[in-house]
Amino acid sequence: MRVTFNSFNRQWDELKAKTVEALHRVGESGWYILGKEVSAFELRLSKAWGISHVIGCANGLDAIEMGLRAVGVRPGSKVLTTSLSAFATTLAITRTGGVPVFIDVDESGLIDLDLARQVLSSDPSIKFFVPVHLYGHCLDLKELATLKRDFNLKIVEDCAQSILATSNGVSCGTVGDVATTSFYPTKNLGCIGDGGAAMCNDEGISRTLRSLRDYGQVAKYDHALLGLNSRLDELQAAFLSNFLDSLESMTGKRRATAARYRKGINNRLITCAAVPENSESVWHLFPVLSPERDQLQKFLKEKGIETAVHYPIAIHSQKAMREYPHEVVGELGTTLRFTQQELSLPIHPYLTNEEIDYVIDMCNQWS
Ligand SMILES: Cc1ncc(COP(=O)(O)O)c(C=O)c1O
Incomplete structure (x- = not known):
């Protein structure tokens, strides 16, 4: 698949x-x-x-x-x-x-x-x-x-x-x-x-x-x-x-997929990132965290599942920022952890039930 x-x-x-x-x-x-x-x-x-x-x-x-x-x-x-x-x-x-x-x-x-x-x-x-x-x-x-x-x-x-x-x-x-x-x-x-x-x-x-x-x-x-x-x-x-007509139903599909991922993924090496309190999210992305993020991405790729990283380099560490005046408050430790551990699973609204189940199964199979 x-x-x-x-x-x-x-x-x-x-x-x-x-x-x-x-x-x-x-x-x-x-x-x-x-x-x-x-x-x-x-x-x-x-x-x-x-x-x-x-x-x-x-x-x-x-x-x-x-x-x-x-x-x-x-x-x-x-x-x-x-x-x-x-x-x-x-x-x-x-x-x-x-x-x-x-x-x-x-x-x-x-x-x-x-x-x-x-x-x-x-x-x-x-x-x-x-x-x-x-x-x-x-x-x-x-x-x-x-x-x-x-x-x-x-x-x-x-x-x-x-x-x-x-x-x-x-x-x-x-x-x-x-x-x-x-x-x-x-x-x-x-x-x-x-x-x-x-x-x-x-x-x-x-x-x-x-x-x-x-x-x-x-x-x-x-x-x-x-x-x-x-x-x-x-x-x-x-x-x-035209697209706006279907946005609400598309958002509903994203929410349903997110709920299934959150319920179905139970690999101790993969954590679904926290959601802010009181947020009724529209799940543009579905971020998970894993200390072995790159291995997980490689494994899913081999299984035919495309993923992405949001974001691999923090903005303050980008080369383009070196010459531009800016301030960094503290170590930005959690930001850096996201750059190292975050992986976004597919969550577009056209995913089929089989595809969603397959992503969950593959995440759970990875060790
Ligand atoms: C959080 C955020 N801000 C701003 C932008 C910029 O939007 P655009 O690509 O339309 O310039 C994007 C899109 O890439 C984004 O994800």
């Missing part, structure tokens, strides 16, 4: 007819960027997410950069964040000239909010925070809201992996000033190319984000800001609108 990490061909089979229809519609409209399809998708996502303004853009990286700029990050501003994420999270901070301050994660692999409180207490010059709702989990939003209030923080929540995730029923991304997400094809709501969105509940911030994505224009050829070219294509938006 072969179990792939993603299944774009099964997804294409499902969405092909609607996508071809959308291609005809967009082609015949003669309007290819930032048009009716984008506006319709933004509105639909804002309803699904429960957030007032959705600003479609070119990718998740730009969304974070625009969010940071919109909340006032300037060259030299310290930005608290995690070293265990896609490099894009930090890259966005560096593109604003901000200085990342890395702190450790907890046993779930997500930024440790207790530690965040300690660091914010001891360094009042930190006024910005980019938490990442990693793996499809949702950080404790009650605590995040308390941190925001206690330290007067501006927060950009990186929700690239956590679309529709909630904490105690509250949607990720609704506690900070800006939420950002990615529609990279592997994401829970992926498009057929690159795409992303920045979201917020504040009218003023939404205007800034709309301007930033389009060269900083406030009206045609009237530039109030030094913006980006970060626009969303009509075709991608049309594809995303």
